[in-house]
Amino acid sequence: MKYIDFTQTGGYRLKQNTLARMQEAYFQLLHAFITYLKVPSSGSYIISGCEISGANITDGILYIDGDLCAFSQTAGDLTTKIQKIESVESLSFKSGLNLPVFRTTSATTSLTEGIELSAFTRLNVVQDNNYVHTDNNFTNALLAHLNSIETGAEVNVQADWNVINPNSDAYIKNIPNLPLLLDKGVIIIGDVYTNESVQNIQVPILHQEDNDYTVIVSFESITNNATEANYTTTMFYTVFGKLQDSFRIYLRESSNSTQFLRINWMILK
Structure with missing residues (x-):
């Protein structure tokens, strides 16, 4: 100067x-x-x-x-x-x-x-001692985005089915009453040699009342023989004898046919 x-x-x-x-x-x-x-x-x-x-x-x-x-x-x-x-x-x-x-x-x-x-x-020059200059311009689009965010909103909150406290961030509202899978498995029985058969299925301790669960069973033919696969449709079954560590399946066929069967089972609460 x-x-x-x-x-x-x-x-x-x-x-x-x-x-x-x-x-x-x-x-x-x-x-x-x-x-x-x-x-x-x-x-x-x-x-x-x-x-x-x-x-x-x-x-x-x-x-x-x-x-x-x-x-x-x-x-x-x-x-x-x-x-x-x-x-x-x-x-x-x-x-x-x-x-x-x-x-x-x-x-x-x-x-x-x-x-x-x-x-x-x-030109409005007002000194703000709390102002920190950056090289990033704050646009109207960013302002509109901030104004659209609900008060108290959070990001990356992990929801948890097992949380029962409604005040928790992980709590899920309106959970439907869905069945809980306790266990599942597969057994191969091949052919039912007589008109009826009983299969005893061993499972881990389910920590349920003796009969407080549901067994879902499906039969599947595992043969490439078209005749044996067709005979799978002649099968009938009943689940009984439910315990904490096992249940039984009563099998019956409508005719003395030859099958090659696999049983898929699930235990639901």
Whole structure:
């Protein structure tokens, strides 16, 4: 930054280069301020004031295409057009010439020129000590997404069928009354050599009452012989003798046929 030491004694002579240096100094201050606000050198901005008050636009300071422009209160609204104007005042010099010296930029309303007040960008600089700058822009889409999330919502909550506490995150509402698979297995019996047969199925301790479970049985032919496979349909069965560690299947065939059978069984609670 440019600096002038006016404390020196001995008769400092105030000349044009001193005044030019002073002007350059405060232009540097202005440029630093505008750069801090990230305001480009072209465009229309409201630094302060210029608000709608009744039927008037209040006093204010505008920044139009790189120039600060004072604005005086006048009648208007957001649709009123505002333009930058420049005035120049000349002074008489010892040389006898009148030369342009004072240049003033300001802003005023216009019927045809400039842009509407609503198109100006208002610069609001409020210091927030808790603000942390990042390079990630927060978009309107992200804001809409956040607003759509229910209060208290959580992610990646693992539901658990066995949780019975309704206040737990893992609790599942409206669980249907589904059967519970206690055990399953397969036995191969081949052919039922007589018209009837009893198969005793051993299972692990089920920790149920003696008959507090259901046995589902299906018969399956495991032969490539079409005749033996067809005889599978002649089988009838009954489940009985249910205990904690076993149950029995009573088999009967409607005719003395040859089968090659496998029994698939499941125990449901």
